[in-house]
Amino acid sequence: MILVITPEIMIPNETVMINQMMQAGLDLLHIRKPQMGKREMSELISEIDPSFYSRLVLHTHYELGKDYGISRFHFREKDRKEGKYQSFIEDNSISTSVHDITTYNTLEKEWEYAFISPFFPSISKKGYGENATVMEDIPYRDNKEVKLMALGGITPENISRVFEAGADGAALLGAVWEDEDPLNVFMRCRKAILNHLKRDSSL
Structure with missing residues (x-):
């Protein structure tokens, strides 16, 4: 599985590139815009092809899920600890974030998946993860x-x-959005995964 997380701040033609990546086989897109208001978020979603809404994951403004038929929601570590996800468990897919394998091992089965980071030194947060x-x-x-x-x-x-290493999927952020050609980076990552799976299946 391959996921992409949006940049925190909108960039030119972002929704155009999102639609292109979805068309090219992106499994899930995490919309992470912590400073964005509800109206702006609604406008962003409206610029994404409705056929892709089932593959969108909201990090904020969860109430927009009902308006757009989005049933995937991500909860930060802090919000997980405070139990803010409880009312979303039924009829939705929920995900969260952890930063060590011990915490990951304690997650209950209501979570579909969890990000674990930093896997490698971060591209978008300079210096983060250098000793991961x-x-x-x-x-x-x-x-x-x-x-x-x-x-x-x-x-x-x-x-x-x-x-x-044994992960079930990869989430892309800095490598995609800090490149001049985000779609090309995504396609190269997807090709690398497919080649890896081919090699595994032939063993």
Whole structure:
């Protein structure tokens, strides 16, 4: 599985590129705009092809889910600890974030998947994750109910290592949006995953 997280601040032609990535096989798009108001968020969603709404994940303004038929919601670690997800469990898919394998192993089965970061040194947050050991800790995973999504510093060059380490998917952020051609980066990542899966199936 391959996911893309939006940049915090809108960039030129962002929704055009989102539609292109969706058309090209993006599994899920996480809309993470922490400073964006409800009206702006609604305008953003309206610029995305409605056929892709089932693949959108909201990080804020969850009430817009009913307006657009979106049933995927992501909760920060803080919000998870405060139980803010409880009313969303039924009839929705929920995800969250963790920063170590011990916390991941304690997640209950109501979570579809969890981001674990930083997998590699971050591209969008300079200096973050330079001494990360998350990838080395994956062998200690014992949670079979919740999918594990790697996040942090993932590029076309290292994405295959994510799956070799045992993750179920990869989330892209800085590598995509800080490049002059986000669609090309996404396509290269997707191709690398497909090639990795082919190699695995032929063994």
